Amino acid sequence: MSPVLCCFRNHIFKHLACTNSLVRREFSLTKLLSVKAVPLSTCTNASLTSPFLSVHIQCRKDFADMLSEALLCFGASSTSIDEQDSHVQNEEICISSIYDISKDVRKSILHAADSIGLKDLPTYKIVKGYHSDWIKDIQDSFHPVEVTKGLWIVPEWRTPLDLQATNIILNPGLAFGTGDHPTTKLCLLLLHEIIKGKESFLDYGTGSGILAIAALKFGADFAVGIDIDPQAITAARHNATLNNIGPDILQLYLVPSEEINSPSENNSTGFEGQGSYEPEASFDEIVKYDIVVANILLYPLLNLADQIVSFAKPGAMVALSGIITEQLPRITGRYSEFLEDITVSKMDDWACVSGKKRRI
Ligand SMILES: C[S@@+](CC[C@H](N)C(=O)[O-])C[C@H]1O[C@@H](n2cnc3c(N)ncnc32)[C@H](O)[C@@H]1O
Numbered sequence: 001m002s003p004v005l006c007c008f009r010n011h012i013f014k015h016l017a018c019t020n021s022l023v024r025r026e027f028s029l030t031k032l033l034s035v036k037a038v039p040l041s042t043c044t045n046a047s048l049t050s051p052f053l054s055v056h057i058q059c060r061k062d063f064a065d066m067l068s069e070a071l072l073c074f075g076a077s078s079t080s081i082d083e084q085d086s087h088v089q090n091e092e093i094c095i096s097s098i099y100d101i102s103k104d105v106r107k108s109i110l111h112a113a114d115s116i117g118l119k120d121l122p123t124y125k126i127v128k129g130y131h132s133d134w135i136k137d138i139q140d141s142f143h144p145v146e147v148t149k150g151l152w153i154v155p156e157w158r159t160p161l162d163l164q165a166t167n168i169i170l171n172p173g174l175a176f177g178t179g180d181h182p183t184t185k186l187c188l189l190l191l192h193e194i195i196k197g198k199e200s201f202l203d204y205g206t207g208s209g210i211l212a213i214a215a216l217k218f219g220a221d222f223a224v225g226i227d228i229d230p231q232a233i234t235a236a237r238h239n240a241t242l243n244n245i246g247p248d249i250l251q252l253y254l255v256p257s258e259e260i261n262s263p264s265e266n267n268s269t270g271f272e273g274q275g276s277y278e279p280e281a282s283f284d285e286i287v288k289y290d291i292v293v294a295n296i297l298l299y300p301l302l303n304l305a306d307q308i309v310s311f312a313k314p315g316a317m318v319a320l321s322g323i324i325t326e327q328l329p330r331i332t333g334r335y336s337e338f339l340e341d342i343t344v345s346k347m348d349d350w351a352c353v354s355g356k357k358r359r360i
Pocket of ligand 1: 176
């Protein structure tokens with residue numbers, strides 16, 4: 001089983017590989033709410049009214065992360081860890097999860113607990129709910145985010161708080177990139193600082209299209225977004241439309257997923273998905289850009305370094321994000337042959353590396 005999951009609160013796509021009772025993390029990730037990616041704006045009436053089971057599980061704090069992931073491997077459609085939950089005792093925490101109505105919840109919790117070495121079945125409570133409530137909950141949890149003074153990311157269903165600001169309108173339901181994860185924020189801050197007007201911009205791993213949309217709003221002349229996930233391309237086009245950005249200035253391409261995305265012992269990209277986008281033309285690999293940003297995590301950044309840098313003009317800015325600070329030496333080591341004037345910006349445990357492509 002290898003579900004593709006999207007954390008709506010922390011907005012990280014993650015891929016969990018589960019072999020028998022072995023639960024493995026493909027990427028180092030933050031937690032909170034993990035759900036199978038659902039396009040919020042495209043749910044049918046039937047899916048909105050179909051019932052599901054909302055399950056609240058009490059668990060020791062130090063096991064919560066592991067149990068949460070194990071539940072996903074044993075049938076839960078989503079899990080969220082509520083660190084703020086005041087109803088539970090000091091050392092305990094509540095995991096809220098969603099199950100399809102057909103699932104045997106007790107068996108799932110039992111297997112998940114067993115797989116991480118918990119001897120007792122955790123206490124749990126099941127409530128029947130409807131997807132419309134769940135989607136409303138998710139929508140309610142998103143608010144406009146001010147990335148820096150005068151730059152707001154506004155969920156499609158909210159009203160901008162500052163009409164004079166640069167407001168990027170987004171539907172965060174379809175793809176990674178809602179603007180409140182540090183990996184995205186670091187890129188947004190960099191683009192805000194370096195775009196002076198008229199640049200060409202390549203968004204390598206566009207996700208929701210947020211960086212390309214931001215670059216255009218900051219003054220770039222045109223932008224290209226590429227992604228291996230069709231759902232990301234669909235999301236990015238939808239989000240571009242929300243911002244009155246047409247295909248004349250934002251081109252989006254679905255590109256083939258390369259195995260080199262992942263470490264050699266594993267062929268999973270961690271970014272698989274499904275969507276309806278039919279590309280009309282293929283990405284022109286000859287064109288060079290003034291700015292190239294790739295927010296695609298450590299292994300793709302390492303494996304695709306030559307390719308990422310090849311899209312930059314000599315002297316162009318190249319920025320790499322999705323890096324946990326302890327991974328920094330591997331990225332700076334790999335990219336120092338291509339980039340000069342390397343700088344590093346950090347937020348929480350995340351870092352963004354940028355530099356100018358050497359002219360040779
Ligand atoms: C972490 S998200 C970044 C989204 C957005 N650019 C942002 O900064 O918030 C990474 C995106 O890169 C895409 N991706 C991963 N590997 C890729 C590759 N080799 N080529 C193109 N896109 C890739 C994923 O599908 C995903 O949409």
